[in-house]
Amino acid sequence: MAQAIAPANIAFIKYWGMRDADQILPYNGSISLNLDACLTTTSVVFDPTWDEDLVTLQFYQQEPQTAGGRARERVVAHLDRIRTIAGVTTRARVTSSNTFPADAGIASSAAAFAALTLATTAALKLDLDERELTRLTRRSGSGSAGRSIPTGYVEWYNGDDNGSFAESLAPPEHWDLADIVAVVDTSAKKIGSAENHLLAITSPYFKVRLEGIEQRLNATREAIARRDLTLLGETMETDAVSMHVVCMTQNPPSFYWSAGTMAVIQAVRAWRAEGLEAYFTIDAGPNVHVICAGSDRAELQRRLEALPEVSFTLANGPGAGARLVEAPG
């Protein structure tokens, strides 16, 4: 039996577009920050007497449920991947719970697959270093989950299977930033990122996005190293808009933004013009992540909650990577 905790992460430079759907290789490198308040805890127990895997998911403030369908299949496929490496066929019980609401629009799959990979490899006593663990986590299907393994500020490199790993650029205490998630729409129909990763290449703007990506990756690394919020924020907003332009122009198109998304973007830009330095970024959903200095966190949270379009907010500081809570001796 082993238990692991892993954080969700927010990408400053997005992973958008899959070059290899078997190995889960991206078209571009990406950079993110782990979130300290959005965590998944997962326990994995192996028992030779069981003849089936059992997956139990407990969402925030809800009763545990036995997973079926696609959710279960994704977990079992990843268990199989790790069992093959360990050379075992033993069945497992997986129990997973989140510290954040399922409808907050925070990609819970990154935290979930990072925690699952760490707990499963520990339970099977596989001796993997951090780099190997990020590569294995990447192959779960949720590529961005590999970025939830290393600590703090993290880059995931574009490369072949060996070269496409994630590593920490700086620990959480390097830079006191805040990410306030402004939840604007809890009912939006989910459009999975998996299918859109394959459609990105059908957009005529995908080429334009990739042409600018190295410059934005360099600027983001530099902004983190120098703790330059202006450089980080401007680069991050450009990258988020570029990702969404690709979505809106792919074939068939996807529109993740709602009226509430636009209202938060406008508010953040107006506050910035008045001198409160904050920037937006948006993942595959309508909710807006607002990035600011840790010292402005309370003020921004208050302002965001006062917007009629915002249902609730969730504030995060920089977080550590995945860690084991319990492992076999």
Ligand code: PMV
């Ligand atoms: O790792 P996936 O397949 O869940 O895709 C993540 C996509 C974004 O969250 C939109 C961007 C990112 O890099 O996290």
